[in-house]
Amino acid sequence: MGKTVCIIEDDELVRARLADVLRATGHDVFEADSAERGIELIRTRKADVAVVDILMPDRDGLEAIGQLRRTRPDLRIVAISGGGRVGPQIYLDLARQIGADASLTKPISEADLEAAVTGDAAAPRT
Template sequence: MARVLIIDDDELFRGFLRQALTRAGHDTVEAEDGEEGLARFRSQKMDVVITDIILPGKTGLEAIAEMKMEVPDVKIIAITGGDLAMPKGYVAFKFSKPIYPKPLISAVESLCA
């Protein structure tokens, strides 16, 4: 079982991810923007972070950069609405919307193996 932080400003999408991950036996924590995500990341040990890249306020890329500075080996899955380029090594997996639960759950589990 992994502890997964989900950062996304779409409440329905967060709920979809939470439900899929919970059914697969994982524990989830949610945040609706980069600032809240960083606060939760700093206050609780997370095995994996799933973050949207386009967020209000602090973007997903900005949040990832801060997480990587604090915990260089943090395991991150990025979700984009398009094909955004990211620095090499920033994320372990990148998914574009729409997301299907099975590949996402497989990615989380491979990161925790």
């Protein structure tokens, strides 16, 4: 049975690709182009999972993960990052400390995304 997933990603092409992959595997997906919009949508719509980009212009994804964890402790959170000045691993490690259940480095394989969203034991840690 598919999950309801909110993808919070500012890059339109990345967001569309992730949404297409998840829809193709039976998930219901809604999208947000900013952390603020994603948090607002998750407040008003039922979501099982949030896929959250760490580096976004309007608000830090780490801050969004912390807020989502406090307000929706049952929400599965998958942090994603392609880097930044110090590389993605530092951000993803922080995301897990703040409350992300899984973390993925861009580019993200379809199998890794599916495993992280569903909570499969084989889900990658980085």
